[in-house]
Amino acid sequence: MKPVTRSCILAAALLAALPAFAQISDGVVKLGVINDQSGPYAALTGPGSALAVRMAVEDMKAQLGDTKVEVLVADHQNKPDVGLTIVKRWFDVDKVDAVLDIANSAVALGVQSVIKEKNKIALYGIVGTTELTGKQCARTGFSWVHDSYALVSGPARTLTKAGLDTWYFVAADFAFGKNMVQEAKNFIGANGGKAVGEIFHPMGTSDYSAFLLQAQASNAKVVAFANAGAQLVNAMKQWKEFGMQEGKQRPVSLLLSITDVHAAGIDVMQGLSGTSAWYWDRNDNTRAFARRFFERHKAMPTESQAGMYSATTHYLKAVLATKSDATDAVAEKMRSTPVNDMYARNATLRDDGKLAHDFLLVTVKSKAESKAAWDYYKISAVIPADEAYIPLAQSDCPLLASAAAKAK
Structure with a gap:
């Protein structure tokens, strides 16, 4: 058996001192x-x-x-x-x-x-x-x-204050849609507006006629869609088919994506407002x-x-x-x-x-305003991070209590 040398002891000590996590x-x-x-x-x-x-x-x-x-x-x-x-x-x-x-x-x-x-x-x-x-x-x-809070805070606050103070919601019937509607209603009420109705549709819905007719009959100044992807595309196509694009009601998407605009066509989506976390152009x-x-x-x-x-x-x-x-x-x-x-x-x-x-508050351009494919958004306002998110003081995240205790 070889004797343990001082260099061996030193090498072992150095290895022990290395962080345990320093490896993949x-x-x-x-x-x-x-x-x-x-x-x-x-x-x-x-x-x-x-x-x-x-x-x-x-x-x-x-x-x-x-x-x-x-x-x-x-x-x-x-x-x-x-x-x-x-x-x-x-x-x-x-x-x-x-x-x-x-x-x-x-x-x-x-x-x-x-x-x-x-x-x-x-x-x-x-x-x-x-x-x-x-x-x-x-x-x-x-x-x-x-x-949901960040998505609805911009349009709900801005449009309600601008006089578009009655809202009707067409929403997907699962956690996302329900949460979006509730967050929007909170903002609308806090800014002097009123939610006059809501209707929830199943995930796989392709026919939105009954939902849109109820929204139209509500006479709400804003019809807000709490859905996305193919759901929003189909809803907006039927919005145009029913002549609602020429009406007085303002369409708002609570989850607007540029791919949805592209899929539906700018002639279908023009005038639709929403909030975006990022825009390519x-x-x-x-x-x-x-x-x-x-x-x-x-x-x-x-x-x-x-x-x-x-x-x-x-x-x-x-x-x-x-x-x-x-x-x-x-x-x-x-x-x-x-x-x-x-x-x-x-x-x-x-x-x-x-x-x-x-975040960005955007509105889909008209065909005349759009200069090329994917040139779809007008940015009307930048919503700073400290306004976009729920204040930490109002959050019910349990981690915040431990973070506050650490800071003391």
Whole structure:
């Protein structure tokens, strides 16, 4: 048996002093993108979000060096049971480190429970329910794009104050639609307006005639749609067919996406107002990313897809900074580092998990105003982050109490 030398003891001491998390488990960082790949929200998120994640990985390749990154993709079909089965398998069997996008409120709330149990990271895209960063907030769950409060605060406050003070809602009959309607009603009432009615439609609805006729009969000054994707497209096509585009009622989308405008046609969507977390034609940086994305996807990126590029990049930078894919180390680094990229400037992750960034109040241009394909939005206002999100003092996220105690 060889004697233990002083150099051996010193080497052992140095190794023991190294951070336990300074390594990549299994030699690879695994990301799982799960969303609606083929249903009503596929254009808004779907394959485009998976592409955005892959683009972020590719763009980080020089910095990543020998660090391997794998991207898995799955379709949850907007079914919580399907989504949770996939996510649990990813964590337990495939050793996925973080899941991205999700893009469905019911699925996201289920995923939030899973990441708490298994201590994993989730980077949510267009998840509307405020419960995700409210009562169900998680230390490792981050809402990157928007929630219902941020989407409705701009148009509900601005339009109501401008005299468009009676609202009727046509909404999808699941967690997202119901949460959007409730948040909008809160804002309308607080600003002197009134919600005169609401009607909820099933996910797979294609005939909106009965819903639109009820909205028309309400004589509300605003008809607000709390749905998206193919649902909004079909509803607006029938809005035009019924001659409601020529009427006095103002259409507002509580979740407006450029892909929906493109699918329906600008002649159908013109005059529709809404809030967007991001727009491709805002500045040189957004346009540069959008052109690269378009070359591969043949459509301009949505706010959700741009957000997933940003979230992936921020996550991988945290992995590099900590030399680890350990959940606690990476999540802490993400929280302590501002986000500055083509998606958001000087944005920060709040203690409730929201990425606090500015929003845009937009209106779809008329055919005469639009100069080219995808030139669809007029930006009427920038809503600063401190106005867009629910104040932390009003949040019911349990994490805030512990954060306040730490600060003392």
